[in-house]
Amino acid sequence: MNSREIQLTRRPTGLPTADDFKIVEVDLPNPKEGEVLVQNVSLTVDPYMRGRMVDRQSYVPGFQLNETLTGGAIGRVVESNHSDYREGDYVESHLGWREGFVSSARGLRKLGELRAPASAYLGVLGMPGMTAYVGLLDVGELKEGETVFVSGAAGAVGSAVGQIAKIKNCKAVGSAGSAEKVRHLTEDLGFDHAFDYHDGHLERQILTGAPQGIDVYFDNVGGNHLQAALNCMRPNGRLPLCGAISQYNATEPVPGPNNLANAIGSQLTLKGFIVSNYNERRADFMRDMTEWVISGRLKYRETVYEGIESTPDAFIGLFTGANTGKMIVNLG
Amino acid sequence: MNSREIQLTRRPTGLPTADDFKIVEVDLPNPKEGEVLVQNVSLTVDPYMRGRMVDRQSYVPGFQLNETLTGGAIGRVVESNHSDYREGDYVESHLGWREGFVSSARGLRKLGELRAPASAYLGVLGMPGMTAYVGLLDVGELKEGETVFVSGAAGAVGSAVGQIAKIKNCKAVGSAGSAEKVRHLTEDLGFDHAFDYHDGHLERQILTGAPQGIDVYFDNVGGNHLQAALNCMRPNGRLPLCGAISQYNATEPVPGPNNLANAIGSQLTLKGFIVSNYNERRADFMRDMTEWVISGRLKYRETVYEGIESTPDAFIGLFTGANTGKMIVNLG
Numbered sequence: 176m177n178s179r180e181i182q183l184t185r186r187p188t189g190l191p192t193a194d195d196f197k198i199v200e201v202d203l204p205n206p207k208e209g210e211v212l213v214q215n216v217s218l219t220v221d222p223y224m225r226g227r228m229v230d231r232q233s234y235v236p237g238f239q240l241n242e243t244l245t246g247g248a249i250g251r252v253v254e255s256n257h258s259d260y261r262e263g264d265y266v267e268s269h270l271g272w273r274e275g276f277v278s279s280a281r282g283l284r285k286l287g288e289l290r291a292p293a294s295a296y297l298g299v300l301g302m303p304g305m306t307a308y309v310g311l312l313d314v315g316e317l318k319e320g321e322t323v324f325v326s327g328a329a330g331a332v333g334s335a336v337g338q339i340a341k342i343k344n345c346k347a348v349g350s351a352g353s354a355e356k357v358r359h360l361t362e363d364l365g366f367d368h369a370f371d372y373h374d375g376h377l378e379r380q381i382l383t384g385a386p387q388g389i390d391v392y393f394d395n396v397g398g399n400h401l402q403a404a405l406n407c408m409r410p411n412g413r414l415p416l417c418g419a420i421s422q423y424n425a426t427e428p429v430p431g432p433n434n435l436a437n438a439i440g441s442q443l444t445l446k447g448f449i450v451s452n453y454n455e456r457r458a459d460f461m462r463d464m465t466e467w468v469i470s471g472r473l474k475y476r477e478t479v480y481e482g483i484e485s486t487p488d489a490f491i492g493l494f495t496g497a498n499t500g501k502m503i504v505n506l507g
Numbered sequence: 508m509n510s511r512e513i514q515l516t517r518r519p520t521g522l523p524t525a526d527d528f529k530i531v532e533v534d535l536p537n538p539k540e541g542e543v544l545v546q547n548v549s550l551t552v553d554p555y556m557r558g559r560m561v562d563r564q565s566y567v568p569g570f571q572l573n574e575t576l577t578g579g580a581i582g583r584v585v586e587s588n589h590s591d592y593r594e595g596d597y598v599e600s601h602l603g604w605r606e607g608f609v610s611s612a613r614g615l616r617k618l619g620e621l622r623a624p625a626s627a628y629l630g631v632l633g634m635p636g637m638t639a640y641v642g643l644l645d646v647g648e649l650k651e652g653e654t655v656f657v658s659g660a661a662g663a664v665g666s667a668v669g670q671i672a673k674i675k676n677c678k679a680v681g682s683a684g685s686a687e688k689v690r691h692l693t694e695d696l697g698f699d700h701a702f703d704y705h706d707g708h709l710e711r712q713i714l715t716g717a718p719q720g721i722d723v724y725f726d727n728v729g730g731n732h733l734q735a736a737l738n739c740m741r742p743n744g745r746l747p748l749c750g751a752i753s754q755y756n757a758t759e760p761v762p763g764p765n766n767l768a769n770a771i772g773s774q775l776t777l778k779g780f781i782v783s784n785y786n787e788r789r790a791d792f793m794r795d796m797t798e799w800v801i802s803g804r805l806k807y808r809e810t811v812y813e814g815i816e817s818t819p820d821a822f823i824g825l826f827t828g829a830n831t832g833k834m835i836v837n838l839g
Contacts (some may be wrong), residue, residue: 397768416771431763436729438779439748445777447770 176203176212176253179483180273187228190494195228196487199243206256206277213250213278218271218483218504219297220246220490228386246271247302249286249293267288267296269278274483274506280490290465294476298331299475300464302450306417307335307393308460312343314415314446317389322346322385324404327395328369329356331475332417335464336393337366338473348384350377350400352496359499364474377403393417402432408443416447452465476500481507508535508544508585511815512605517558522826527560528819531575537589538609543598545582545610550815550836551602552578552822563685578603579634581618581625594666595682597621599628605814606838622797630663630833631807632796634782638749639667639725640792641785645673647723654678654717656736658729659686660701663807663833664749666724667796669698670805678709680716682732684707684828691831696806709735720787725749740775748779806830813839 178202187195204362206212224246227238238244248271250342252264257280260266263376265286270276286296310332311317323340327333328349337347337360349360350372368384381389388409394416395399404414438445467473478498480489486504491501511532519527538544545589547747556578559570570576580603589612589711591599597618602608618628630636643649655672661663661679669692681692681701692701700716713721713735720741726733726748736746770777799805812829814819818836826832 401767402763416767431734431765431767433763435733435748435763435767435777438777440781441779442781442784443779445767445770447773447775449772449774452774 176214176275177201178203178274178276181483181486182243183228183238183240185237185240186230187225191225191228191487191491193491198484201243203275204267204276206254208256210277210279210467211252211257211260211283212275213255213268213270213273214253215248215264215271215273215506217249217297217315218246218486218506219248219294219301220271220486220493220502220504221303222493224490225494235276244272245269247297248273249296250275260285265293265296267301270378272441272486274482291468294477294479294501294503294505295468295475297503298477298503299335299468299473300461303331303501304335304464305453305457305460306450307332307339308464309450309456310393310415310417310448311336311339311391313453313456314448315393315413316352317343317345319344321390322387322409323391323393324348324350324381324389324407325393325395326350326372326400328360328366328397328403329353329499332365333393334360334500335473336474338364338467340391341365341468342472346385348381348389350380356499359476372400378406382406391415402434405434405437405443408409408437408441409495412443414443414445416445469490477503479503479505481505508546508607509533510535510606510608511674513532513815513818514575515560515572516568517572518562519557523557523560523819523823525819525823529604530816535607535609538586538611542609542611543584543589543592543609543615544586545598545600545602545615546607547580547582547603547605547838549581549626549629549631550818550834551580552603552818552834553635554825556822557826558785574603577601579629580605581628582607592617597625599626599633604775604815604818623742625798626809626811626816626833626835626837627800627807629835630809631667631800631805635663635833636667636796637785637789637792639664639671640796641782641788642747642749642780643668643671643723644738645785645788646780647725647745649675649677649723651676652740653722654680654719655723656680656682656713656717656739657723657725657727658682658736660692660833661685662727665725665727666696666832667693667805670696670799672723673697674799674804678717680713680721682712688831691808702719704732710738713739713787719791720744723747733740734766736773737764737766737769737775740773742773744773744775746775746777748777759805773824809835811835811837813837 184197248268252260267284325336326332329351337349340347347366349366349369357369357371360366370380389407390409390412392404392414475497489502489504516529580600584592655677656667657665661683668703669681672679679698681698687701689701692698693827702712721739721743722741724736724746814835821834821836
């Protein structure tokens, strides 16, 4: 079996472009004893990958040039020489950006019986869903009746954050990047209030939806959203810091919020987190979230690109607002 | 009895000046039933008072013009019509900036038997000492063997932070504003490393003292110290945000740290706190700190001004580096 794969040809400066990537075709070997041959059916691209394209020290090692990129993928075992895997098994791996791979079982996770479409296990039932779940409930210590503001609310993480808040009997306010996304948040997902951040006046718009202020600000974007939120926090508020998408493409350091001193008087907690360090919560997450998804209480949307060759465009689209919900590349 | 008192004549812009204050003399009434007449013996001025001189919403109400300022004070009861107080009792109050007052017992705290000089109860055994204690141990969740960096390390709070760290078998690194203060920290107080922040290269200087990085950054100053510390934090580090003295006199918003996104990858927690919300720890604090002070394990210094009329100068001196340790006004 052949696998077409995407590699980085040079490190992007600012917004990535198609020329930063190339497609190569490799011949997959036959699986040896203890190995499986997997054909990917669904891939994901995520904003955090932009950080790994830079050559600097980070909490995950950087991507290397002229090596196949990696990322979340759902695949099916097509040939197994491993006693734990059978042909047809669905597996989750980090070997995305490619059509298939041969691997020892290390780094694979068997998904068991699928209770939702495969791609859902890359989104609402995968890392983004779990990021929302632990970020809001564990890092954010959300309590019943509180008010949540989430930026990037139409994204895979943000839309789950707002809906989990509603399920927990809290108020949900979200910001997004278009009128259609704003409509989606309030009409389809049940957010109490949403606004388009392009309209400016972030602080006023937050307070329109949350006149009494915010208890939890789930920060997906950093920058001026964080600064505005810091002016709207209630005493003892929590700010899970999940990502800083507005800064991923910055080529110079971005000034931080000029009102961080608010954290003192209002006793705020800003807490960065990485979802992979909350694995002890995985069983709770899968149980709750699967139930919410199946019952229709928690909805999700995907933006689907078709074919491995569309993966760079899907990735670039993350930074130009091309997606609503999880960005998926379907390999059919 | 007469009391000379200090009032604010106008709101300071930038660094306060003597012209922002005036001294008035008032006639104290005789204490009625349930009241006491107190003569202050020791007053304190603190950086946080600068914030209260501004006319804006804050966690403590602002000072009013042409009213006597308030602040920590230790006094002696000279006449009592209250059954709980006797002549000669020492009391702690917030009725500083004046020579004496008549008061119902509300807001007074009896100090019991003094085990240290009266002024110590305004410093190492008072609010600054307790700020260091709960900020480091509760907010900072300090663990044995960790490394602490504290800015403003020669101040009343900072010097206690470093010494508590040492008592807890941790490494202590501090920054201060003069070579003499740096010498004091390492030679007198047992800090492992200290440096003068005027020498620049904050990050390099922190790492000289803590090559493996910092577990707890106790932030007394904000600004470029916070930004430098954010580049030196170890994974899961904690940053108690205690004050932002470098910003108290700023007339425009100061840009925040441009590297706050480090908090995500390194899972850092920045947590603002107000000491008065940790009153449940007061008994622990008084027990531990008194023992450490009496045994000589925890040293403190005071800068003493004499006479009520020197109080404005003492206060202004907080922002010009005039003090080492707690700034005290002795009313003899």
